[in-house]
Amino acid sequence: MAILEVENVHTFYGNIHALKGISLSVEEGEIVTLIGANGAGKSTTLKTISGLLRPRQGQVKLNGMDLSTYPAHKIAELGVVQVPEGRRVFGRLTVNENLEMGAYTRSDRKEVRSSVEQAFTLFPRLRERRHQVAGTLSGGEQQMLSTARALMAKPKVLLMDEPSMGLAPVLVDSIFDTIQELHQSGTTILLVEQNARMALQVADRGYVMQSGEIVLSGTAESLRANEMVRRAYLGME
Numbered sequence: 001m002a003i004l005e006v007e008n009v010h011t012f013y014g015n016i017h018a019l020k021g022i023s024l025s026v027e028e029g030e031i032v033t034l035i036g037a038n039g040a041g042k043s044t045t046l047k048t049i050s051g052l053l054r055p056r057q058g059q060v061k062l063n064g065m066d067l068s069t070y071p072a073h074k075i076a077e078l079g080v081v082q083v084p085e086g087r088r089v090f091g092r093l094t095v096n097e098n099l100e101m102g103a104y105t106r107s108d109r110k111e112v113r114s115s116v117e118q119a120f121t122l123f124p125r126l127r128e129r130r131h132q133v134a135g136t137l138s139g140g141e142q143q144m145l146s147t148a149r150a151l152m153a154k155p156k157v158l159l160m161d162e163p164s165m166g167l168a169p170v171l172v173d174s175i176f177d178t179i180q181e182l183h184q185s186g187t188t189i190l191l192v193e194q195n196a197r198m199a200l201q202v203a204d205r206g207y208v209m210q211s212g213e214i215v216l217s218g219t220a221e222s223l224r225a226n227e228m229v230r231r232a233y234l235g236m237e
Contacts, residue, residue: 009058020212033199036209042192051075079156089134102152119148140171196233
């Protein structure tokens with residue numbers, strides 16, 4: 001059984017029908033990517049899964065349990081944790097304090113300290129900046145911090161929303177290297193990413209969204225070879 005299932009979900013912004021009956025699944029240990037143009041509904045899908053938006057119809061399930069009526073903080077406690085678009089670090093707090101905020105649902109302080117060390121092993125730059133105020137970090141460092149903060153919650157499923165957005169190409173490579181490291185360590189990831197080429201290089205499977213609907217799905221390899229995907233999202237003829 002899939003660890004995360006989205007079944008026939010319809011989500012609205014007021015009268016705007018943003019998600020039109022989408023269904024997808026993520027198996028434990030997989031990276032699954034959602035690709036599509038701006039406005040296709042990718043971020044809306046993540047917000048619906050994490051409880052920031054409530055579906056008007058359909059279900060979101062974690063290990064078979066319906067999350068659709070739970071508030072966002074409870075869904076995070078249950079193990080669905082989002083790395084938001086635009087980083088959204090706590091700008092006036094230090095790197096250390098941001099990481100501690102990520103572990104707010106956890107009570108074992110010794111384990112939390114161990115997770116901080118794991119974050120610093122994954123992102124050595126953050127160790128160097130541990131006492132620095134997060135708002136003064138570079139964009140790439142803030143993305144590292146946002147990812148590390150989410151990992152502090154020990155997620156069952158990590159939702160990543162546009163992790164490469166606004167970053168220099170060399171930092172994009174670094175972020176995707178980190179995503180592959182997380183994959184190798186067994187982290188389950190649902191990745192929303194406009195850089196379809198990079199996303200399909202690291203993902204196991206993918207879904208293509210257009211206008212609030214899923215129009216195509218398959219293995220990353222099959223999507224890379226698909227003529228429509230190549231033309232529309234990979235810049236190939």
